[in-house]
Amino acid sequence: MSLSRKDFLKLMGGAAAAMTVPTAFLDGCKQALQQVSARTPVIWLQGQSCSGCSVSLLNAVDPDIASVITQTISLNYHQTIMGGTGHKAIDVLREAVENARDDFVLVVEGSIPTLAPEYCTVGMVHGHHVPVKQWVEELAERAKAIVAVGTCAAFGGIPAAKVRADNSNPTGAKGVSEILPGKTVLNVPGCPPHPAWMVGSLVHFLVYGLPELDEYNRPKMFFGQTVHENCERLNDYRRGRFARHWGEDGCLYLLGCLGMDSGCDIPRRKWNGGANSCTGSGSGCIGCTEPTFPDTGNRGIYQHLNASLEEINKIENEDIRLAVLNLRNGGIING
């Protein structure tokens, strides 16, 4: 039985009841994959990464990671889990380039340093350490698709954050699309990305081609709405109930939650098999799916308020109003 793209999208977005996403997702992936005959090879490279995206991918519930590796794709290269070491591992990459293979999807995790090739090298070929930038450029040349997983690969992320003293960056770290001009890069940001975003985007590509993308090349099915729109605390916001400290009941907006500015479905999808969510745990959104993470101008992660003066003056509790005014005037948030 085949699944239409429209039905697949419905299942991916979990448009029905929020907590049933995993089961629906499983069925969606399974049905969709019955339409692809051969398992598509994937080459997964790590640049300036912390491996957090890969660790998050291991948390994939439906389908689980073992099924992904044996039934969905053929994972040719992934530094963190592959059996080979040293030249045994690097031969896979070397032969992919030398044989001009064009059958694989290139996935990149981590940003790419541009100030000096030495800032990130992967493997030794003919006695030379190979910069990750070179691997990405050469493999991207013929890849069927290029996927940037995580905010570092998509937009630069924390490795590309500005040094406050002079607005420089230590390594010239860039997102993948910035070093591959003219190429379409599918961005699946998040720090880390939810495993369903990674698997779902890949499945969509394998079965239906590129998903519909937003202005930052993110699949709309996952990043098309803001955290705020999906938030468990939306009613608190509407009724003017605001938390004064992280962890308290109420909308976290006044503390600097970035949910209004961030495209992400976590409050509905939840993390780790439904165990919790950023806003649900009382911590707020830090905007980790956005190109601006973690700088957000000069604001940083935990200092914020862009509400209008008029709106702030509506806050009845004087303590909160003064704290918010202080924030708005560039003050630092205490929690």
Next chain:
Amino acid sequence: MAKVYLDPITRIEGHLSIEVDVQGGRVVDAKSKGDMFRGWEKILKGRNPVDANQITQRICGVCPVSHGLASSRCLDAAFKIRPNDNGRILRNLVLGANFLQSHILHFYHLAALDFVDITAILNYTGGDDKLEGVKAWAKNELDTKKDPKIRLTAVSPFLPRYDSDQYIKDTDLNIAAISHYLEALDMRMVAHEMVALFGGRAPHLIGLVPGGVTQVPTRDKIRQFRRRIKVVEKFVNDKYLPDVLAVADAFRPYFRLGTFRNMLSYGLFELNNEYTQFMMPSGSLINGTVEALDTNNIKEQVRYARYSSGSNLHPLQGQTEPQPGKGGAYTWLKAPRYKDQPMEVGPLARVAISYLSNVEPVKREVDAVLGRFNADINAVFSTLGRHAARAIECKLICNDMKDWLDQLEVGGSPRTFYEIPDRGEGEGLAEAPRGALGHWIVVEDKKIANYQCVVPTTWFCGPTDDRGVKGPVEQALMGAPVADVENPIEVARIVRSFDPCIACAVHVVEGDRDIASFRIV
């Protein structure tokens, strides 16, 4: 003499390469080198101190909880606050849960493929659906991928691997290990769900704040956490620990390989709010003597590291000024020293120091393992000792976490509150799964004026120091056998037993290699 490069060391976190000289079938020289640099400490300067909690977690996606905790304690100290009971216990619970996920991941998914023969699945004749599926998959891969263009991708990512006759030969043992490899994927995921219950999400917790955590311990969350402990505990006791012993039994020479004896621990799991009592105590072990921890003894040396900044500095005065092409230097990892000594950190350090400090539960578990192999305590300072120490820690953590859940005040505040001071200094110590982790902060004008991290992997993967003494991994490799220089699996086993995490080794960079002119093809 053969020069042997293992680049990259896969199945670890991050970009590490190892260079060894082999003569007469033995390692006669060893260098461990990192291949990635991001400049975290520079990025942190000038930011809101509280941002350090989120930013430093991104140093490592495998042990973000430990960085988050070290950073939180560092901020606690700078802000002059302490967590309440709930805050301390909840922090311990998320850390304990992440220890479970990290140790299980390390043994089954990172280290085991150096011992287990994955191709044994082709001989599987049992009736388990999952294993039959894996067998059919592997067989199909080998049968259909004959095209020379893709010959290396058959049964990827598990093959190709080092060719060796040193993998386990017992089919039943191999099959059991492969089965547990799959089960362990679920177990580490369950452990991550535990992290998320009180930490908001995993990896990269959202819920750590100075003073504690943000998640209130509700009855429902506690119940969910307890249910998952029981699932993981059963796996640890029935499979993980027995599997480690089975591997040890098949590779007994590794009780004498990869040895190192100086140990350092900052103490794991605070049992009181004064941080004076730990489940596994802090301390140093030098020349067989355990002494109390004094972090004033920590210095970082840079004679063989590519830094122009001063050597032998305490982290609070720490500097990170790179100097590519510095004469004589061969790495960008600094060499941390404690009382001028190179120190191993990690599960072995924690277990050995606890054992020699007569911590009863640790003594009981270690003696049980040693008894099985007719070995004395000297055997633990080895490749296999490190694997056993991880499994023992998991068993003890599962056991103790249930008590900690009982100590929570249900529905009570999970934290104390802070105000960011104009000026302050703080030290935050934590144990990561792979060892002692320290963060140091200087706050000025409510902003970060200096931030330094001394991470576990820098302790054990660091280079030769100012006095010419090699780092722990380098020393552990000296004299190791290498039967086949094309397939140096012995070196890989020893290095992986330390559980290196190179993204953590913040200072690491490769500086002056002639690679710009090279093109593949």
